Amino acid sequence: MTFDLASLGWDAAYAAVFAPCARPDTRPARVTRVDRGACTVISRNGVERATFAGTLLSAARRDPLSLPCAGDWVVLRAWPDRRTTVEGVLPRRTALVRSAAGTTSHQQVLAANVDAVAIVEPVDPEPDLARIERLLTLAWDSGAQPLVVLTKSDLARDPAAIAAQIGLIAPKTPVHAVSTVDGRGLHRLRPFVGSGRTLGLVGRSGAGKSSLVNALAGTAVMGTQEIRRVDGRGRHTTTYRALIPIPGGGAVLDTPGLRGVGLGAADAGIDTAFGDVAQLAARCQFTDCRHQGEPGCAVADALAVGELTNRRWENWQRLHREIAVETRRNDARRMADDRARWKRKAQVQRPRGVRP
Numbered sequence: 001m002t003f004d005l006a007s008l009g010w011d012a013a014y015a016a017v018f019a020p021c022a023r024p025d026t027r028p029a030r031v032t033r034v035d036r037g038a039c040t041v042i043s044r045n046g047v048e049r050a051t052f053a054g055t056l057l058s059a060a061r062r063d064p065l066s067l068p069c070a071g072d073w074v075v076l077r078a079w080p081d082r083r084t085t086v087e088g089v090l091p092r093r094t095a096l097v098r099s100a101a102g103t104t105s106h107q108q109v110l111a112a113n114v115d116a117v118a119i120v121e122p123v124d125p126e127p128d129l130a131r132i133e134r135l136l137t138l139a140w141d142s143g144a145q146p147l148v149v150l151t152k153s154d155l156a157r158d159p160a161a162i163a164a165q166i167g168l169i170a171p172k173t174p175v176h177a178v179s180t181v182d183g184r185g186l187h188r189l190r191p192f193v194g195s196g197r198t199l200g201l202v203g204r205s206g207a208g209k210s211s212l213v214n215a216l217a218g219t220a221v222m223g224t225q226e227i228r229r230v231d232g233r234g235r236h237t238t239t240y241r242a243l244i245p246i247p248g249g250g251a252v253l254d255t256p257g258l259r260g261v262g263l264g265a266a267d268a269g270i271d272t273a274f275g276d277v278a279q280l281a282a283r284c285q286f287t288d289c290r291h292q293g294e295p296g297c298a299v300a301d302a303l304a305v306g307e308l309t310n311r312r313w314e315n316w317q318r319l320h321r322e323i324a325v326e327t328r329r330n331d332a333r334r335m336a337d338d339r340a341r342w343k344r345k346a347q348v349q350r351p352r353g354v355r356p
């Protein structure tokens with residue numbers, strides 16, 4: 001069986017980056033999931049399992065984000081003893097990165113090389129606006145096009161009205177209400193999983209991501225919550241990320257239900273996700289306005305007339321603080337890493353028996 005990698009997004013630009021690694025025993029592949037220190041990939045030969053090359057593992061000690069993750073294009077190598085290894089990861093075009101809950105210093109790539117990121121949020125119970133804003137910030141920072149998918153719209157009386165409301169907090173972002181029960185709205189998502197295109201899904205556990213994957217892929221490829229509930233372990237979340245090819249189309253990349261999503265250093269995302277607030281802030285009389293009662297503050301004026309809600313303003317401030325703290329922490333860690341590296345280097349270079 002040969003698999004057409006172009007349907008998964010392989011193109012001339014990826015081929016050009018891969019070219020220097022092209023050898024009779026190497027081939028390109030896309031990672032569909034990572035678990036237990038190895039990964040499942042799709043190459044032209046179809047689905048394969050591969051372990052990580054030693055060079056990859058030692059690079060990961062310096063930069064954990066460099067390890068392969070779902071959606072990555074990688075250089076696969078076949079060994080005479082039938083082992084298959086991942087030798088390298090091609091540069092990511094987009095990367096959805098979060099800071100793990102609690103340990104904000106630990107970052108994790110949730111999805112690589114997705115063209116669009118769907119923030120999946122149910123209409124019932126009521127959508128959580130702060131969570132949507134947080135995930136939009138992360139999505140804009142990834143480099144991919146965000147969209148909001150409101151699931152379970154069969155449970156709402158007026159899903160179009162809810163979508164319009166969400167549109168107000170999601171500048172430049174399409175908002176689609178869908179239902180996997182009656183199928184409404186799903187056709188609007190088709191273009192995002194057309195041939196060569198990959199749609200990433202993020203959202204809390206139970207938002208309806210697995211059901212969406214099944215509806216888009218046309219088969220029950222992902223276990224939904226109902227199925228997992230009977231496995232007796234009481235676990236409700238998808239434990240692995242998975243890139244799933246869509247028959248006749250591209251792919252969808254599901255991520256596990258996220259509880260705490262730290263923003264990391266997603267400063268590039270926040271100005272777009274909150275484009276309206278950024279524009280307001282730029283209109284303040286003083287360029288260094290802190291929007292805390294200074295004269296001529298456009299933010300204060302907008303809050304006074306209700307053009308900007310207190311809820312959105314407070315969330316913007318919260319997310320901004322979080323990014324600032326994380327950026328400082330990252331800088332401090334980078335400096336400590338650099339110092340440690342220099343120290344090691346100095347020890348290696350110092351001739352034996354010579355004391356400084």
Ligand SMILES: Nc1nc2c(ncn2[C@@H]2O[C@H](COP(=O)(O)OP(=O)(O)OP(=O)(O)O)[C@@H](O)[C@H]2O)c(=O)[nH]1
Pocket residue numbers: 151152153154155178179180181182203204205206207208209210211212223224225226236237238255256257258
């Ligand atoms: N009424 C209705 N229920 C839905 C719809 N989509 C999903 N559900 C239900 O919502 C629950 C959660 O759906 P899942 O698809 O498992 O949610 P998930 O986001 O994949 O959850 P995790 O795998 O834990 O991340 C299940 O009981 C589904 O049957 C929908 O369109 N309408």
Ligand SMILES: [Zn+2]
Pocket residue numbers: 281284285289290291292294296297298299300
């Ligand atoms: Zn101001």
